[in-house]
Amino acid sequence: MGSGPKGRTIMEVGADGVALITIINPPVNSLSFDVLRSLKDSYEQALRRDDVKAIVITGEKGKFSGGFDIAAFGGIQRGLREREEKPGYLSIEIITDTFEAARKPSVAAIDGLALGGGLEVAMACHARISTPTAQLGLPELQLGIIPGFGGTQRLPRLVGLSKALEMLLMSKPVQGQEAYTLGLVDAIVSPDELVNTARQWALDILDHRRPWAASLYKTDKIEPLREAREILTFARAQVQKQAPNLKHPLLCIDIIEEGIVSGPRAGLWKEAEASRALLHSDTSKSLVHIFFAQRRTSKVPGVTDIGLVPRRVNKVAIVGGGLMGSGIATALILRNYPVILKEVNDKFLQAGIGRVRANLQSHVKKGKMSQEKFEKTFSLLKGVLDYERFKDVDIVIEAVIENLSLKQQIFADLEKYCPPHCILASNTSTIDLNLIGEKTRSQNRIVGAHFFSPAHVMPLLEIVRTEQTSPQVIVDLLDVGKKINKTPVVVGNCAGFAVNRMFFPYSEAAILLVERGTDPYQIDRASTKFGMPMGPFRLADLVGFGVAIASGMQYAEHFPERTYKSMLVPLMQEDKRAGETSRQGFYIYGKNRKASPDPELYKYIEKSRSISGVTIDPKVVKLSDNEIVEMIFFPVVNEACRVLAEGIAVKAADLDIAAVMGMGFPPYRGGIMFWADSLGSTYIYSRLEEWSKMYGEFFKPCAYLAERASKGAPLSSPVEQATSRL
Numbered sequence: 037m038g039s040g041p042k043g044r045t046i047m048e049v050g051a052d053g054v055a056l057i058t059i060i061n062p063p064v065n066s067l068s069f070d071v072l073r074s075l076k077d078s079y080e081q082a083l084r085r086d087d088v089k090a091i092v093i094t095g096e097k098g099k100f101s102g103g104f105d106i107a108a109f110g111g112i113q114r115g116l117r118e119r120e121e122k123p124g125y126l127s128i129e130i131i132t133d134t135f136e137a138a139r140k141p142s143v144a145a146i147d148g149l150a151l152g153g154g155l156e157v158a159m160a161c162h163a164r165i166s167t168p169t170a171q172l173g174l175p176e177l178q179l180g181i182i183p184g185f186g187g188t189q190r191l192p193r194l195v196g197l198s199k200a201l202e203m204l205l206m207s208k209p210v211q212g213q214e215a216y217t218l219g220l221v222d223a224i225v226s227p228d229e230l231v232n233t234a235r236q237w238a239l240d241i242l243d244h245r246r247p248w249a250a251s252l253y254k255t256d257k258i259e260p261l262r263e264a265r266e267i268l269t270f271a272r273a274q275v276q277k278q279a280p281n282l283k284h285p286l287l288c289i290d291i292i293e294e295g296i297v298s299g300p301r302a303g304l305w306k307e308a309e310a311s312r313a314l315l316h317s318d319t320s321k322s323l324v325h326i327f328f329a330q331r332r333t334s335k336v337p338g339v340t341d342i343g344l345v346p347r348r349v350n351k352v353a354i355v356g357g358g359l360m361g362s363g364i365a366t367a368l369i370l371r372n373y374p375v376i377l378k379e380v381n382d383k384f385l386q387a388g389i390g391r392v393r394a395n396l397q398s399h400v401k402k403g404k405m406s407q408e409k410f411e412k413t414f415s416l417l418k419g420v421l422d423y424e425r426f427k428d429v430d431i432v433i434e435a436v437i438e439n440l441s442l443k444q445q446i447f448a449d450l451e452k453y454c455p456p457h458c459i460l461a462s463n464t465s466t467i468d469l470n471l472i473g474e475k476t477r478s479q480n481r482i483v484g485a486h487f488f489s490p491a492h493v494m495p496l497l498e499i500v501r502t503e504q505t506s507p508q509v510i511v512d513l514l515d516v517g518k519k520i521n522k523t524p525v526v527v528g529n530c531a532g533f534a535v536n537r538m539f540f541p542y543s544e545a546a547i548l549l550v551e552r553g554t555d556p557y558q559i560d561r562a563s564t565k566f567g568m569p570m571g572p573f574r575l576a577d578l579v580g581f582g583v584a585i586a587s588g589m590q591y592a593e594h595f596p597e598r599t600y601k602s603m604l605v606p607l608m609q610e611d612k613r614a615g616e617t618s619r620q621g622f623y624i625y626g627k628n629r630k631a632s633p634d635p636e637l638y639k640y641i642e643k644s645r646s647i648s649g650v651t652i653d654p655k656v657v658k659l660s661d662n663e664i665v666e667m668i669f670f671p672v673v674n675e676a677c678r679v680l681a682e683g684i685a686v687k688a689a690d691l692d693i694a695a696v697m698g699m700g701f702p703p704y705r706g707g708i709m710f711w712a713d714s715l716g717s718t719y720i721y722s723r724l725e726e727w728s729k730m731y732g733e734f735f736k737p738c739a740y741l742a743e744r745a746s747k748g749a750p751l752s753s754p755v756e757q758a759t760s761r762l
């Protein structure tokens with residue numbers, strides 16, 4: 037890699053006396069230290085030069101700026117940055133006291149995106165002109181930090197406190213058109229007119245035909261103090277409810293308040309100090325890791341680096357209109373893919389189509405889709421009862437029940453009716469793809485496309501390849517996955533793939549603890565306190581015991597030596613307690629579907645304990661929340677290590693994403709392997725080793741973990757000699 041500057045700005049001075057400063061740092065014109073240095077130099081030059089009357093800042097190739105260079109965070113966090121400026125140098129000395137306080141007016145010409153530091157630079161200009169579709173926002177909180185270039189002070193002053201809080205706390209950008217309505221930008225124009233309008237605007241400011249506004253000192257949008265405090269108190273309560281483990285959203289609110297109470301400069305100082313401290317927090321390190329890990333999942337060695345270009349997909353077919361099939365169909369038509377949905381009879385077909393309709397209607401109800409768009413989107417779906425219309429499809433996704441012979445028959449039919457280039461994908465979550473395709477001669481185009489329920493909502497897509505799946509097929513599916521807004525993770529073929537393999541030990545560990553005396557509701561509470569959206573027992577109720585038992589059997593069949601066999605769930609199932617749908621599972625469900633603990637549960641625990649032949653262990657009864665978390669998640673780490681060592685996953689970061697998006701593992705802990713490394717392989721190994729002596733093979737640390745622990749090495753560093761199954 038070259039060691040030249042990472043990005044720059046250029047300045048051109050026109051005959052009209054306007055200096056046009058363009059940020060250049062592809063792909064998103066992020067503000068690296070080199071860009072910021074160059075922006076400062078260009079700006080100061082423009083202020084010095086007599087032939088410059090006004091300044092316009094823009095970004096190259098239709099993108100204003102994606103914000104501060106997130107890649108530079110890693111260096112700062114590891115202390116590698118050669119020299120950290122004193123707090124406030126960039127935000128106060130440069131952006132406020134040089135740019136905003138300048139005696140020449142500046143205008144931001146915004147196209148594409150103005151995010152984070154990008155929008156903050158734009159807000160320090162004296163006016164902003166945007167295209168209608170540009171994205172403007174301050175998404176810093178999703179990286180575990182707060183805006184550091186004055187965003188906490190200027191955004192509320194431009195759009196009002198409530199809207200600013202919404203945009204900040206939800207990291208939610210607005211489009212140019214809305215930004216105009218809010219007062220964040222001063223005019224909306226087409227991309228062709230953008231720079232010229234901004235130039236003229238800057239000259240108009242100079243000639244007093246337009247206001248020369250310093251956002252930092254605007255007061256008209258800020259509510260009176262008492263009202264402002266009420267809004268802030270409400271926001272704090274919301275944050276504490278939704279993200280009790282996170283400190284930085286509360287700090288962000290405090291800093292906004294400081295600016296309102298003590299004035300914007302005091303707010304800027306507090307922001308500068310807090311930004312620096314937050315950047316070094318574990319939360320920020322974890323979330324920055326997740327940001328890059330998510331983008332790296334679609335980089336697969338030997339597949340995406342050999343010059344293959346995704347083929348065009350014009351039409352997709354789905355076999356099976358159940359919950360999964362209809363969800364997948366919804367996800368595809370929402371992104372304008374024409375879809376054929378096949379079922380075995382009219383009743384099932386109508387039910388499947390009805391589910392897709394209901395999925396779309398919920399978008400209409402929530403105001404996310406117009407009726408017109410609904411009609412147009414829904415018209416992309418065609419229901420069929422035979423394979424007649426499969427002759428020109430590019431991808432088929434089979435989503436029928438988990439029955440091997442049925443799937444084998446379907447794939448044999450697909451081979452007959454689909455064109456030879458067509459990708460033959462299965463949404464199976466457990467069955468070996470080699471077996472599914474056994475009766476065909478199309479092994480190189482057979483692939484797994486494992487969606488998570490509800491498929492039109494859940495962001496993860498496991499792309500499962502066998503030894504024979506061609507790289508082109510993977511490249512095509514990665515492209516479709518990205519187009520339908522999924523994060524694809526490419527994994528190898530094995531029972532449970534990556535996500536379910538990590539999932540089994542999680543639920544089994546919870547049952548093991550319950551049989552030895554831990555209270556199930558304490559386990560759920562400890563899990564949610566740790567950051568899971570719900571605990572393992574509440575989740576089992578939601579998913580339904582039928583699914584839990586079927587997948588448990590798969591695990592027992594393939595990994596008998598480390599399966600914890602318990603009759604707890606089957607015993608409850610026998611009594612027609614099947615989870616939330618039957619209104620009774622580990623919890624009982626009232627009219628409003630609210631889950632309440634059920635004293636009856638202990639009866640089933642007692643019975644399953646005696647069948648398992650285990651006794652209550654006083655130590656296990658008294659486990660702390662932290663010990664519970666370790667005992668249910670270290671087995672997950674152990675399994676993730678096996679998945680990595682077997683080459684089922686390409687890299688540890690993929691498992692972090694799989695855990696966050698497939699299991700609900702808290703992103704601010706960086707994913708399962710990142711979290712494990714924060715605790716250390718030696719510690720995890722020693723705990724598992726101890727438990728395996730006390731409670732059996734279930735906890736036995738795998739060879740990979742043992743080897744890493746013996747060297748004190750991180751679990752996520754590249755696997756040297758994985759027996760690749762890919």
Ligand SMILES: C[C@H](O)CC(=O)SCCNC(=O)CCNC(=O)[C@H](O)C(C)(C)COP(=O)(O)OP(=O)(O)OC[C@H]1O[C@@H](n2cnc3c(N)ncnc32)[C@H](O)[C@@H]1OP(=O)(O)O
Pocket residue numbers: 063064066067102103104105106107149151152153154156175176179182183184185187328331332
């Ligand atoms: C001081 C300030 O207050 C602090 C800050 O500004 S913090 C930064 C705030 N900005 C953000 O959070 C924006 C983060 N970026 C995004 O949300 C999205 O990347 C985006 C909306 C800009 C573009 O999305 P999309 O078109 O889907 O492309 P996406 O794949 O995400 O990104 C394209 C490339 O740009 C990189 N990139 C995006 N934003 C970046 C940033 N701010 N810094 C460095 N790299 C960035 C991505 O890593 C990716 O690189 P790759 O091609 O090597 O994988």
